[in-house]
Amino acid sequence: EPEVTQTPSHQVTQMGQEVILRCVPISNHLYFYWYRQILGQKVEFLVSFYNNEISEKSEIFDDQFSVERPDGSNFTLKIRSTKLEDSAMYFCATHTDHEKLFFGSGTQLSVL
Amino acid sequence: GIQVEQSPPDLILQEGANSTLRCNFSDSVNNLQWFHQNPWGQLINLFYIPSGTKQNGRLSATTVATERYSLLYISSSQTTDSGVYFCAAVLGGNKLVFGAGTILRVKS
Numbered sequence: 001e002p003e004v005t006q007t008p009s010h011q012v013t014q015m016g017q018e019v020i021l022r023c024v025p026i027s028n029h030l031y032f033y034w035y036r037q038i039l040g041q042k043v044e045f046l047v048s049f050y051n052n053e054i055s056e057k058s059e060i061f062d063d064q065f066s067v068e069r070p071d072g073s074n075f076t077l078k079i080r081s082t083k084l085e086d087s088a089m090y091f092c093a094t095h096t097d098h099e100k101l102f103f104g105s106g107t108q109l110s111v112l
Numbered sequence: 113g114i115q116v117e118q119s120p121p122d123l124i125l126q127e128g129a130n131s132t133l134r135c136n137f138s139d140s141v142n143n144l145q146w147f148h149q150n151p152w153g154q155l156i157n158l159f160y161i162p163s164g165t166k167q168n169g170r171l172s173a174t175t176v177a178t179e180r181y182s183l184l185y186i187s188s189s190q191t192t193d194s195g196v197y198f199c200a201a202v203l204g205g206n207k208l209v210f211g212a213g214t215i216l217r218v219k220s
Contacts, residue, residue, distance in 0.1 A: 031206055043155070043198060043210040056205050089153060100145055100160035101200075101208060106153055 002026040006092050006104035014112055016081050021107045023075045023092030029102075031095050032075045034067065036060070036088040037106075043091070049075065082111045114139050114203040118211035125189045125218045133184040133214045135199030143202035144175050146184050149213070150195045158184070158197075189218045 005024040013019050025032055034046040047057040049067055066078045075094075079086055092104040115138035125131055137144070146158040159166050159173040161182065166173055170189075175182040182199055194217050200208040 033206075033208075035208075042212050043200070045207045045209070048206050050206075056207050058207075091155060095206075100157045102157060103147075103155040106155075108153075 002102070004092055004094055004102050004104035006090075006107050008107060009105065010108045010110070012110045012112065013082055015084060019079050019082055019109065021077045021079075021090050021092075021109070023077075023094075023104055024073060025075055025092070025094040026102060029094035029096050031097075032067075032069070033093040033101070034077045035091045035093060035103075037091065038088045046077075046090075079109075082109075084111050087111045114141070114201055114209050116199060116201050116209050116211035118197075118199055118214050120214060121212065122215045123217070125216065127189060127191060127218055127220050129189050129218075130185070130187045131189060131216070133186070133197050133199075133216075135182040135184070135201075135211055137180050137182075137199075137201045139203050140180070141177065141201040141203060143206075143208070144177075144182050145200050145208065146173055146182070147198045147200065148193075148195050149198065155198075186216075189216075191218045191220050194218045 007022045032049040037043045047061045048055045064080045069075050089106045091106045093101045095101045117136045119134045148156045161173045161175045163177045170187045172185045196213040198213045200210040
């Protein structure tokens with residue numbers, strides 16, 4: 001089965017530092033998402049991306065967050081100045097039209 | 113926004129037992145999916161089921177959209193079925209709203 005690939009699997013950073021999380025979507029998928037899951041809690045939507053622009057974002061996705069698809073393959077999530085409360089598992093997910101959502105294996109972000 | 117509620121919150125089964133997990137949602141949906149999060153944290157899509165019934169091996173799911181609920185059936189459970197089961201629904205657009213999950217533990 002095709003896979004969504006995420007790197008790194010773990011990221012430890014100091015508060016205030018910038019982090020970039022990377023995702024390689026499944027090749028024929030058109031819709032890209034970032035979700036996050038704080039330890040022990042439900043999975044929360046952050047942002048959806050289609051046709052090279054943000055189509056929807058949550059209240060969590062404030063000015064500290066940004067997404068881009070710089071080279072037509074990778075899909076990135078940048079957090080400009082990390083806070084302690086940004087510590088979570090971040091999942092990339094992709095799908096085609098009217099199809100099930102495929103998740104990557106996640107990046108565990110720890111902000112110290 | 114749409115509310116997604118799952119029950120039960122926790123479930124312990126003996127290996128070989130059957131179980132039913134329920135997902136209620138507050139509005140009409142055009143997209144309902146079930147996921148299994150394994151002990152390593154991976155989210156595996158089990159079903160894309162906006163309506164009707166689907167089966168995949170020992171798992172099956174039914175969504176009754178008009179009554180705003182979906183059920184996930186696990187038959188002859190195995191220890192590898194342990195983990196957290198999430199349902200997630202889309203009201204409009206493509207944003208999936210997740211329920212809080214059912215934690216399943218299957219004992220050998």
